[in-house]
Amino acid sequence: MPPYSDALLTRLFRLHGPMVLRRARGILGSHADAEEAMQEVFIKAMSAIESARDDDLTGWFYRMTTNHCLNRLRDRKRRRQLIDEKVAPAEDRSTQHDPDAMLTLRWLLANADARQAQVVVYVHVDGLRQAQVAELMGITERSVRNLLRRFEAWADKQLAGRGRRR
Numbered sequence: 001m002p003p004y005s006d007a008l009l010t011r012l013f014r015l016h017g018p019m020v021l022r023r024a025r026g027i028l029g030s031h032a033d034a035e036e037a038m039q040e041v042f043i044k045a046m047s048a049i050e051s052a053r054d055d056d057l058t059g060w061f062y063r064m065t066t067n068h069c070l071n072r073l074r075d076r077k078r079r080r081q082l083i084d085e086k087v088a089p090a091e092d093r094s095t096q097h098d099p100d101a102m103l104t105l106r107w108l109l110a111n112a113d114a115r116q117a118q119v120v121v122y123v124h125v126d127g128l129r130q131a132q133v134a135e136l137m138g139i140t141e142r143s144v145r146n147l148l149r150r151f152e153a154w155a156d157k158q159l160a161g162r163g164r165r166r
Contacts, residue, residue, distance in 0.1 A: 016061045027069035046134040116151035
C-alpha cells in the first residue's frame, strides 16, 4: 500500500498544484513542459512525503519544483531542444521582450553550479529578498551573497568566452 491516500494526493494537488505549475512555467518557459514537470514533481512528492514538514509544505513544493526544473534545464537533450525551439521568454521583466537574453540566462542556469543557479532564480527571476532566499534554503544571508557573487563572476567569464557581455 502506498504511503499516501488518494484523498491526500487530491488535497495536495488542489492546494499546491497551481503554484507548482506557475513555478515550472516560469523556469522552463513553456506551458506544456511545465505541466509535465508538475506531474513529475507530484510523483516525486508522493514518494518523499514523509520527509516534508506539515508546517512548510508550500516551501517544500517550491524548492522541489525549482530543483526539478533546474535539473531539466541541465539535461543536455532538453537544453538542446530549448535552444532549438527558441523558447518564449519567461515573465521576468528585465528580459521580457528579449528572447536572446532568456536563452542566455537559461544556458547559464543549466551550466552553473546547482546552488548558485538556485539562488539566482530566487533573487533575479522570482524577485525574492536575500533574507527570504536564506530562509527558504536554510543558509545564511552571507552565503546567499557569496553564491550570487560566485555566479556573477562565473557568468562574466562564460559570457566573455562566448563574445557577449551581460
